[in-house]
Amino acid sequence: MGLAEHKFAILKIIIIAIVFLFIIGYLIVTHFRTYIINNWTTYRNNPFVVPFAGFLRKDGEKRGFIEFTKHNFKSWHWTLTKGFFSYLIKPIQYILNIITSIINGFTNTLNIFRAQAKIIRKMFADIVQTTASKMANSYSAIQYYQAKLTDLMNRQKAMFQLMLFFADSMKMTLSSLINGPVMGLVHFFPTFGIALLILIAICIICMLDIPFVSWVACPICLICFGKETPITLENGVMKDINLVTVDDYTAKGGQVISTMKFYIGGNKADVYQYRNVIVSGSHLTFLDSTPIRIADIPEARLLNKNPEYLYCLNTENNRLLINGQEYSDFHECHDQTTNQITMSLIIQALNDKKLDITSINRDIPCYQWGIAKGTSIRMKSGRLQAIENIQIGDCLEGGGEVYGIINHLASYQDVYSDGSLTVTGTQAVKKNGCWSRFIELPDVNKVEYPYKLTYNLVTRNHVMVTENGTYLADYLELMENHPVFDMIHNLNLNSI
Numbered sequence: 001m002g003l004a005e006h007k008f009a010i011l012k013i014i015i016i017a018i019v020f021l022f023i024i025g026y027l028i029v030t031h032f033r034t035y036i037i038n039n040w041t042t043y044r045n046n047p048f049v050v051p052f053a054g055f056l057r058k059d060g061e062k063r064g065f066i067e068f069t070k071h072n073f074k075s076w077h078w079t080l081t082k083g084f085f086s087y088l089i090k091p092i093q094y095i096l097n098i099i100t101s102i103i104n105g106f107t108n109t110l111n112i113f114r115a116q117a118k119i120i121r122k123m124f125a126d127i128v129q130t131t132a133s134k135m136a137n138s139y140s141a142i143q144y145y146q147a148k149l150t151d152l153m154n155r156q157k158a159m160f161q162l163m164l165f166f167a168d169s170m171k172m173t174l175s176s177l178i179n180g181p182v183m184g185l186v187h188f189f190p191t192f193g194i195a196l197l198i199l200i201a202i203c204i205i206c207m208l209d210i211p212f213v214s215w216v217a218c219p220i221c222l223i224c225f226g227k228e229t230p231i232t233l234e235n236g237v238m239k240d241i242n243l244v245t246v247d248d249y250t251a252k253g254g255q256v257i258s259t260m261k262f263y264i265g266g267n268k269a270d271v272y273q274y275r276n277v278i279v280s281g282s283h284l285t286f287l288d289s290t291p292i293r294i295a296d297i298p299e300a301r302l303l304n305k306n307p308e309y310l311y312c313l314n315t316e317n318n319r320l321l322i323n324g325q326e327y328s329d330f331h332e333c334h335d336q337t338t339n340q341i342t343m344s345l346i347i348q349a350l351n352d353k354k355l356d357i358t359s360i361n362r363d364i365p366c367y368q369w370g371i372a373k374g375t376s377i378r379m380k381s382g383r384l385q386a387i388e389n390i391q392i393g394d395c396l397e398g399g400g401e402v403y404g405i406i407n408h409l410a411s412y413q414d415v416y417s418d419g420s421l422t423v424t425g426t427q428a429v430k431k432n433g434c435w436s437r438f439i440e441l442p443d444v445n446k447v448e449y450p451y452k453l454t455y456n457l458v459t460r461n462h463v464m465v466t467e468n469g470t471y472l473a474d475y476l477e478l479m480e481n482h483p484v485f486d487m488i489h490n491l492n493l494n495s496i
Contacts, residue, residue, distance in 0.1 A: 140483035226307035232321040253315025274300040284328035338495040350435035370454030372422035376467035404458025415449035428473035
């Protein structure tokens with residue numbers, strides 16, 4: 001048998017096998033068609049199913065036999081190719097993963113260095129800031145003590161001058177007694193005795209603090225004029241300062257907007273007699289239209305005994321007229337910029353920051369700071385007391401003894417509330433460990449205030465604690481010897 005006949009026989013066998021396999025595949029596919037369709041994702045890449053994919057279309061399939069078979073073949077071919085290439089790129093993926101890990105490690109190391117650098121930078125900044133603050137405070141303290149030393153030296157100089165005058169007068173007196181006629185001595189001693197008795201009687205009357213009598217009687221010390229200081233009103237009537245209310249209008253200052261009462265008692269205070277007026281040494285008056293502190297006036301005399309109480313006022317024009325002499329009120333200054341600087345300096349001092357007159361909030365309004373009627377203040381005994389009912393001598397939690405009471409006319413103020421606290425916008429409040437004016441805090445809103453007065457206190461430690469634990473500064477806000485007050489006094493002098 002020839003090669004051609006063998007080839008023909010082999011071809012016949014192949015054709016018969018293909019036809020047989022096709023028939024068998026077709027029969028199997030058609031027999032299991034429903035099952036395969038329901039499990040298409042499992043059988044779609046089966047070699048027996050791929051050639052007959054067109055017969056296994058779901059009902060409603062829009063693609064024809066050829067298109068569906070072609071699409072399935074491409075999907076099967078892509079699956080094989082993707083699986084093959086996934087094995088090929090595994091070494092590359094491994095290398096890329098190693099590189100990625102190295103980069104991530106390097107990045108983490110850099111982040112650690114950055115965090116350490118940030119800590120070191122902050123530590124250095126804190127050290128520099130603390131050092132600068134201490135240097136600034138030290139400089140302010142040096143200025144303060146320098147001013148006090150200068151004042152002390154001036155007082156010592158004045159005392160020595162008085163001693164010289166006294167020595168000269170004694171010399172002249174003794175010379176007059178020795179060189180005068182005998183009859184002059186005879187008449188001198190009875191007259192001197194009578195004058196001495198009158199002088200003793202006058203001092204006794206003054207010490208008994210008899211109203212008006214001691215005022216006229218005592219030509220030497222005048223130690224009891226605190227509460228009887230005559231304020232000239234707009235209508236020309238003179239009214240004792242302890243009787244003045246916010247309903248009164250003064251001759252120079254206009255309407256009274258604050259009344260104040262301070263307990264002095266046995267405490268040492270620089271209180272002077274000046275032109276028949278008992279007034280503190282730091283108070284401002286005017287000589288030839290020039291502002292000057294009482295303590296700086298040679299004519300003013302420092303008292304050895306203080307009155308029990310001192311009184312003061314605030315007026316809309318910051319002026320008072322007393323015995324024809326013009327004085328400032330407690331607040332002194334009417335200049336808005338100066339008052340804004342003052343309130344900003346106080347907040348800086350409360351927060352122990354460097355005093356900087358260039359760093360001010362020019363949005364702060366310029367009116368007195370007060371607390372709404374009915375605000376409950378914690379007392380030292382643990383009970384609560386409405387601020388308008390607190391009296392001089394009461395003891396507060398954290399603030400110590402109360403020695404000053406202030407009433408403000410509310411129509412000259414704006415009142416704000418955050419829902420739990422109602423005070424004026426300029427009241428100093430401590431929130432989250434930081435002092436600020438109430439109007440500067442978030443979530444505060446201006447409210448209608450139905451009462452005539454707002455209130456404030458002066459305490460030994462200059463703080464008050466409300467019922468919910470909020471800290472409020474008292475009216476003075478800081479200790480009286482704080483260096484910031486020297487700056488404020490100088491600012492007021494320069495702005496008047």
